[in-house]
Amino acid sequence: MTDTQTAHATAGQAAIEQGEPYRRLWLRRVLQQLGPFLFVLALGAALTIASPYFLTGTNISAVFVQMSVIAIIAVGQVMVIITAGIDLSVSTVVALSGVLSTMVVVNDHWSIPLGMTVGVLVGGGVGAINGLLVTKVHLPPFIATLGTLSAVGGIALLITNGQPIAAPTSFDTLGDGHVGPIPVPIVVMAVVAAVGWFILARTTLGRSAYAIGSSYETARLSGIRVNRVLIAVYLIQGLLAGLGGVIVASRVVTGDPSAGANYNLDAIAAAVIGGASLFGGEGTVIGGLIGALLMELISNGGDLLNISNFWQDFILGVVIIAAVAYDQVRRRALEKR
Amino acid sequence: MSVATASPTRPAVEMLGIQRHFPGVQALKGVDFRVRAGEIHALLGENGAGKSTLMKILAGAERKDEGRILLDGEEVRIGGPTDALEHGIATVYQETSLAPHLSVAENLFIGRLPTTAPGVVDWRELRRQAAQVLERLQVPLPLRARVSELTIAQQQMTEIAKALSHRVRVLVLDEPTSALTETEIAELFRVLRDLRAQGVAIIYISHTIEEILELCDRVTVLRDGELVGEREVSTTTADELVRLMVGRPLVEMFPKEPAPMGEELLRVEKLRVRGRQTEVSFSVRAGEVLGFAGLLGAGRTALMRAIIGAIPVESGTIYRDGKPVRIRNPQGAIAHSIGYLSDDRRRSGFAGLLSVADNLSLASLPQFSRVGLLRRGDERRSAEAMVRTLRIVTPSIDQRVALLSGGNQQKTVLGKWITAGVQILILDEPTRGIDVGAKVEIYRLINRLAKQGKAVILLSSYLPEVLGMSDRILVMRRGAIVAEFKRGEATQEDVMFAATGQHPNAQAQGGTSR
Numbered sequence: 001m002t003d004t005q006t007a008h009a010t011a012g013q014a015a016i017e018q019g020e021p022y023r024r025l026w027l028r029r030v031l032q033q034l035g036p037f038l039f040v041l042a043l044g045a046a047l048t049i050a051s052p053y054f055l056t057g058t059n060i061s062a063v064f065v066q067m068s069v070i071a072i073i074a075v076g077q078v079m080v081i082i083t084a085g086i087d088l089s090v091s092t093v094v095a096l097s098g099v100l101s102t103m104v105v106v107n108d109h110w111s112i113p114l115g116m117t118v119g120v121l122v123g124g125g126v127g128a129i130n131g132l133l134v135t136k137v138h139l140p141p142f143i144a145t146l147g148t149l150s151a152v153g154g155i156a157l158l159i160t161n162g163q164p165i166a167a168p169t170s171f172d173t174l175g176d177g178h179v180g181p182i183p184v185p186i187v188v189m190a191v192v193a194a195v196g197w198f199i200l201a202r203t204t205l206g207r208s209a210y211a212i213g214s215s216y217e218t219a220r221l222s223g224i225r226v227n228r229v230l231i232a233v234y235l236i237q238g239l240l241a242g243l244g245g246v247i248v249a250s251r252v253v254t255g256d257p258s259a260g261a262n263y264n265l266d267a268i269a270a271a272v273i274g275g276a277s278l279f280g281g282e283g284t285v286i287g288g289l290i291g292a293l294l295m296e297l298i299s300n301g302g303d304l305l306n307i308s309n310f311w312q313d314f315i316l317g318v319v320i321i322a323a324v325a326y327d328q329v330r331r332r333a334l335e336k337r
Numbered sequence: 338m339s340v341a342t343a344s345p346t347r348p349a350v351e352m353l354g355i356q357r358h359f360p361g362v363q364a365l366k367g368v369d370f371r372v373r374a375g376e377i378h379a380l381l382g383e384n385g386a387g388k389s390t391l392m393k394i395l396a397g398a399e400r401k402d403e404g405r406i407l408l409d410g411e412e413v414r415i416g417g418p419t420d421a422l423e424h425g426i427a428t429v430y431q432e433t434s435l436a437p438h439l440s441v442a443e444n445l446f447i448g449r450l451p452t453t454a455p456g457v458v459d460w461r462e463l464r465r466q467a468a469q470v471l472e473r474l475q476v477p478l479p480l481r482a483r484v485s486e487l488t489i490a491q492q493q494m495t496e497i498a499k500a501l502s503h504r505v506r507v508l509v510l511d512e513p514t515s516a517l518t519e520t521e522i523a524e525l526f527r528v529l530r531d532l533r534a535q536g537v538a539i540i541y542i543s544h545t546i547e548e549i550l551e552l553c554d555r556v557t558v559l560r561d562g563e564l565v566g567e568r569e570v571s572t573t574t575a576d577e578l579v580r581l582m583v584g585r586p587l588v589e590m591f592p593k594e595p596a597p598m599g600e601e602l603l604r605v606e607k608l609r610v611r612g613r614q615t616e617v618s619f620s621v622r623a624g625e626v627l628g629f630a631g632l633l634g635a636g637r638t639a640l641m642r643a644i645i646g647a648i649p650v651e652s653g654t655i656y657r658d659g660k661p662v663r664i665r666n667p668q669g670a671i672a673h674s675i676g677y678l679s680d681d682r683r684r685s686g687f688a689g690l691l692s693v694a695d696n697l698s699l700a701s702l703p704q705f706s707r708v709g710l711l712r713r714g715d716e717r718r719s720a721e722a723m724v725r726t727l728r729i730v731t732p733s734i735d736q737r738v739a740l741l742s743g744g745n746q747q748k749t750v751l752g753k754w755i756t757a758g759v760q761i762l763i764l765d766e767p768t769r770g771i772d773v774g775a776k777v778e779i780y781r782l783i784n785r786l787a788k789q790g791k792a793v794i795l796l797s798s799y800l801p802e803v804l805g806m807s808d809r810i811l812v813m814r815r816g817a818i819v820a821e822f823k824r825g826e827a828t829q830e831d832v833m834f835a836a837t838g839q840h841p842n843a844q845a846q847g848g849t850s851r
Contacts, residue, residue, distance in 0.1 A: 207702065210695070211688045223668035
């Protein structure tokens with residue numbers, strides 16, 4: 001039975017070898033990377049024409065600051081999705097991280113950098129728990145992180161009694177400060193993206209993540225330490241969600257236990273719009289950034305053009321569906337070959 | 338329920354001039370196959386002989402390139418599985434297609450449950466109808482039990498009952514006994530004989546010759562996609578059937594070049610795989626190609642996966658270069674220089690979304706990195722060299738492996754283990770589903786590896802391959818090694834007799850039994 005199936009599959013592959021010119025394969029791959037990017041450029045051009053306020057330094061800077069937290073989390077989400085996993089817990093990690101980092105500063109008089117470090121590390125802790133649940137307890141990532149999503153959200157509300165914690169004004173450097181002319185969140189985003197790209201493209205960890213997502217059994221039989229890799233990936237996602245939480249708290253100078261509500265799906269959407277496949281094995285940091293930028297442009301452009309938030313949500317939904325549908329069609333075409 | 342309309346001598350099913358072509362393989366070369374109503378007709382042949390393809394065409398699961406299918410003398414078009422069922426052709430595959438969480442009764446009538454009102458299931462009627470079907474089979478199956486709670490034999494009976502609940506005229510069974518105990522087999526045979534008496538045409542795919550002799554009326558033998566014989570079971574012998582099945586002389590396809598033998602590299606003593614009752618011992622030396630023959634499910638793959646630590650071992654010892662070692666996982670096996678090329682290339686051989694280069698280095702990442710940073714220059718140079726040496730046909734080393742042909746995919750997987758530089762390479766069905774040209778290239782590679790002083794363990798269900806390429810052949814049956822032959826000592830018949838447990842003459846036991 002299997003031999004005929006394989007023979008069947010071989011049929012298409014042989015056709016490729018003989019028929020399909022390499023140029024078209026190459027073009028298809030470039031299109032996959034460039035599709036969303038071209039869409040961003042087109043949207044940017046349209047907004048430049050439609051609104052005189054769009055292409056101004058202040059507005060562009062605002063767009064990048066606005067997208068930074070989602071982009072940072074999306075970098076981690078891309079890594080998780082590449083392993084054919086998902087992390088649904090990031091939104092409450094953002095809340096817990098913000099709450100804890102402000103809390104230790106306000107209540108325990110820890111220094112602000114130390115408080116922020118606490119926030120990031122707590123995120124890492126939750127990520128490590130996610131990783132252990134997925135690898136050692138063999139929970140599906142969706143369930144494991146759905147559980148921690150709720151549990152972590154509960155902790156954030158419990159330790160604050162549901163009340164926001166006002167931080168000292170000097171807490172605002174990470175969110176509102178500048179490095180030269182450039183806002184700090186943009187700098188952080190750039191550094192995270194660079195490190196994320198490096199991990200995925202240049203380290204054994206990144207390579208292993210792609211291999212696991214493409215074929216878990218192949219990776220395992222090839223001697224890749226699959227558990228370690230998965231734990232590391234969830235840990236990184238946790239750290240980045242923690243970092244995102246600290247930035248959010250810093251921007252509003254408040255530790256809000258109900259912050260971060262939308263970051264979950266936004267980060268996943270950014271990753272997916274950027275070409276990460278929920279089936280694993282595919283995705284790039286640059287794609288995640290483009291996805292986050294596209295989402296921010298829709299929201300920014302909507303505001304500039306006085307399109308209601310309701311419509312913005314609707315448009316965003318259509319874009320997500322279109323992006324995933326595109327991914328599906330492309331995949332099916334690939335599998336047919 | 339089924340009523341056979343044809344007279345007992347006229348063919349109920351005629352498949353005429355059936356051809357099916359896959360790239361590099363002519364799977365069926367104009368096969369004529371006729372089955373009468375009220376007979377049990379065996380379809381016999383080695384793996385890859387075309388049995389499954391032929392039956393899939395009948396079941397509508399595979400299309401034919403040429404040929405006609407006649408039911409009771411009338412030509413029919415079978416465009417898909419639904420067409421086949423409507424014509425009364427039902428197939429029971431090796432893996433059951435039941436819904437494990439539903440009850441037996443629900444499974445029997447899934448998709449056409451009796452209702453009281455639209456969308457409301459009439460449970461009483463369902464159980465009545467289900468009981469009626471089982472009545473016909475004379476099998477007491479628990480109607481309310483979930484399928485997942487049944488034994489394999491009961492699941493298979495449920496499959497057969499499900500087939501009968503359609504108006505079945507032709508029942509195809511694909512290796513139905515492979516997972517059954519002796520008593521369960523006897524029960525299955527009783528049911529099949531009853532159905533035969535009711536006029537159903539039964540096609541029985543098997544390569545266990547004793548079963549065919551016991552159960553069937555006629556037998557059709559396929560080899561390499563061709564019909565090589567049709568016999569009345571009453572007038573044939575096991576000897577004749579085996580000869581028909583393996584028939585062909587060892588062709589020049591196997592360019593075996595014996596290599597000088599060295600030290601013993603691996604020895605396995607009394608290894609018992611978890612969940613199995615049998616212990617296995619064997620050893621392999623440098624420069625040796627050790628063949629493992631046996632039918633599908635004989636336990637070869639499980640044994641090898643246990644050796645590399647991919648599945649748990651119950652007891653026993655593995656010696657590497659004479660020293661006992663414990664291998665807990667595949668990276669442990671690689672640390673002891675043992676590589677395993679999986680029999681399921683798609684699922685566990687290559688990572689299809691990764692490039693050729695990335696796949697080639699997958700088992701050697703420590704070698705191509707320093708403190709976790711990839712040395713991509715080295716990696717790519719090594720990949721370029723490997724693509725040239727193995728003549729992997731790919732537009733570039735950046736091509737995704739999923740887009741290569743089967744043969745080039747397999748060469749990439751083999752290249753992965755050669756890159757890793759393992760001393761002991763276990764090849765599990767390395768040429769399955771690839772074209773002839775690529776097969777020969779893989780045989781040449783096996784020669785080259787042996788000459789380099791590596792030990793190659795070759796698992797294959799394709800007898801000419803094991804016989805043609807190995808220095809020594811072990812035959813496994815039901816989890817145990819049942820025979821050992823030196824190169825040139827055994828014929829395909831000998832090995833097939835050992836693998837099927839069929840010993841018509843003393844010669845076949847010429848090897849040392851364990």
